[in-house]
Amino acid sequence: MKGVVFVELLAMAEDAFGEDVVDAVIDKADLAHGGAYTAVGNYPCAELVKIVDAFSDHSGLSPDLLQRKFGHWMMGFFAQHYPAFFENKSSSFEMLEAVDQEIHVEVLKLYPDAELPRFETDRTGEGQLQMVYSSPRPLVSFCHGLIEACVERFDETAEIAIEATPAQNNSTTFRIDITGR
Ligand code: HEM
Known part of the structure; x- marks a missing residue:
């Protein structure tokens, strides 16, 4: 999956929850790439799902609703x-x-x-x-x-x-x- 998708998912999360929350949630999520993505890179889709799940745990919003947003x-x-x-x-x-x-x-x-x-x-x-x-x-x-x-x-x-x-x-x-x- 293209890095631009990861970069934009974190941009949306920052917009919604603020930078400090994003840093904390990403740290806790134990991601292979540690939350550091470049727009031109490629990363496994499973990692995107993991990020969505982490923000779902944090916010109480379902993963489906977060994907939809x-x-x-x-x-x-x-x-x-x-x-x-x-x-x-x-x-x-x-x-x-x-x-x-x-x-x-x-x-x-x-x-x-x-x-x-x-x-x-x-x-x-x-x-x-x-x-x-x-x-x-x-x-x-x-x-x-x-x-x-x-x-x-x-x-x-x-x-x-x-x-x-x-x-x-x-x-x-x-x-x-x-x-x-
Ligand atoms: C209503 C219009 C569109 C729909 C419904 C749509 C649907 C999707 C979906 C569902 C994915 C996720 C991959 C998957 O499900 O297997 C995707 C990926 C993508 N789409 Fe679209 N898309 C639309 C318009 C666009 C437009 C306008 C662009 C403009 C550049 C675009 C560029 C991309 C890119 C770059 C990816 C990521 C590919 C990757 O991660 O490797 N899409 N699209």
């Missing part, structure tokens, strides 16, 4: 640092449909060692998008947060239902229903 944070980061991906899109569905075949393809050119999920999208009705997320990493809630934040970024509202994809391991189906724009 982190999805919102990362969407803000992406919009600020990679605005070009957003500029030619006019809706959250256009953006979400572009992740697999356009955005993450470009990400892989920039960072050939990135570990990216796969997405299959389908418009299942007026204002409805089905998005099947496949990844061996336990980041469903992070993905949920990214999708929610994407909807907000395009000034839309939606209901998002999440279920396991039948007969497909490591796959989760998001059903996104636009309720307002």
Whole structure:
């Protein structure tokens, strides 16, 4: 997993809890890299999960909620640092449909060692998008947060239902229903 993800997770934690708390929580978490990450480095996803668990213990917020909040944070980061991906899109569905075949393809050119999920999208009705997320990493809630934040970024509202994809391991189906724009 790219170091930028770790750097931003700690930035979000600092923003929420303050630098001293972050230092203390990271010290206690007994991490292989001791909480020292560079944006261009690569670190095991298991370490990210460990950091989320440590902040969950500290805050009483569930790991899923923290992952989801982190999805919102990362969407803000992406919009600020990679605005070009957003500029030619006019809706959250256009953006979400572009992740697999356009955005993450470009990400892989920039960072050939990135570990990216796969997405299959389908418009299942007026204002409805089905998005099947496949990844061996336990980041469903992070993905949920990214999708929610994407909807907000395009000034839309939606209901998002999440279920396991039948007969497909490591796959989760998001059903996104636009309720307002
Ligand atoms: C709504 C849009 C997006 C969704 C739903 C999405 C989804 C995800 C998810 C769930 C992951 C975690 C890896 C995994 O689950 O296996 C990920 C990783 C990543 N995504 Fe996206 N993404 C979106 C947009 C973007 C954009 C705009 C960028 C811009 C550069 C981007 C760059 C990355 C990078 C750098 C990683 C980390 C790869 C690694 O750690 O090796 N994504 N994305």
